[in-house]
Amino acid sequence: MSIFDRLNQSSLNRSFEKLIKDEQEKLYKIAFSYVKNEQDALDIxxxxxxxxxxxxxxxxxxxxxxxxxxxxxxxTSIDFLSKKKDVIKLDPDWLKSGHQQEQFSIMAMDIDMVFKKLKTDQKTLLLLRFYYGYSIPEIAKILDTPEGTIKSRLHRTLQLVKEKLGTGGKHYGEATK
Known part of the structure; x- marks a missing residue:
């Protein structure tokens, strides 16, 4: 290996290191949103x-x-999930006492239940669009998919979620079956 190759490789290493430091927190949050476990997210x-x-x-x-x-x-997250079919546990501190908190918890569990039933690509769309705030063109670049396809898949996914959460029981906040 020549000295020029070593210098070029060294500058590539520093460039990658600098770029990845800017992305670390976002990458962790995305991984955590898939696995709901700190250690697994860090591994991913x-x-x-x-x-x-x-x-x-x-x-x-x-x-x-x-x-x-x-x-x-x-x-990498999708590969991890397909290899490890694991139960996602609720954080006990997340649930607090109180009537309003109880209704919020029931609603959150309904949303979580619907979210768990979505296909992986549907979850990815919702997370990228609404949790991380990516625009449709940005999602299209990330997923290497035409914008029109992203829009139609997102629309169908939102319609499905709306159907599943539509009534929410007799009274809002009541658990659905």
């Missing part, structure tokens, strides 16, 4: 960073680093 982020580092030389335009890493992370 670590694996995604390793995959990104190994393929960093293939990324032509560094301006797309963020969307490229999110795509790698999403794929």
């Amino acid at each position: 982020v670590q694996e995604a960073i390793i995959k990104g580092y190994q393929s960093f030389h293939k990324l032509d335009d560094k301006a797309y680093f963020s969307t490229w890493m999110v795509r790698i992370l999403i794929n």
Whole structure:
């Protein structure tokens, strides 16, 4: 290996390190939203960073680093979930006493139940659009899918969620079956 190759490799390493430091928190939040477990989320982020580092030389335009890493992370999360079919546990501190809190908890559990029943690609769309605030064009780039397809899938997913949550029992906040 020549000195120029070593210098070029060294600058690529520093570039990747700088870019990944800016993305760490976002990557963790996305991974956590998939697995709901701190250790698993950290493992997924670590694996995604390793995959990104190994393929960093293939990324032509560094301006797309963020969307490229999110795509790698999403794929890594989906792989992890398909390998490990595990029960997601509720955090006991999340549930608090009080009538309003009880209704909120029931509503949150209804939403969580509907969310768990969605397909992985539907969950990904909802998370990217509403939790992380990505625009339709950004989601299209991340998922490497035409914008029209993203819009129609998002619309169908929202309609499905609306149907499932539609009535919410006789009174709002009452558990549905």
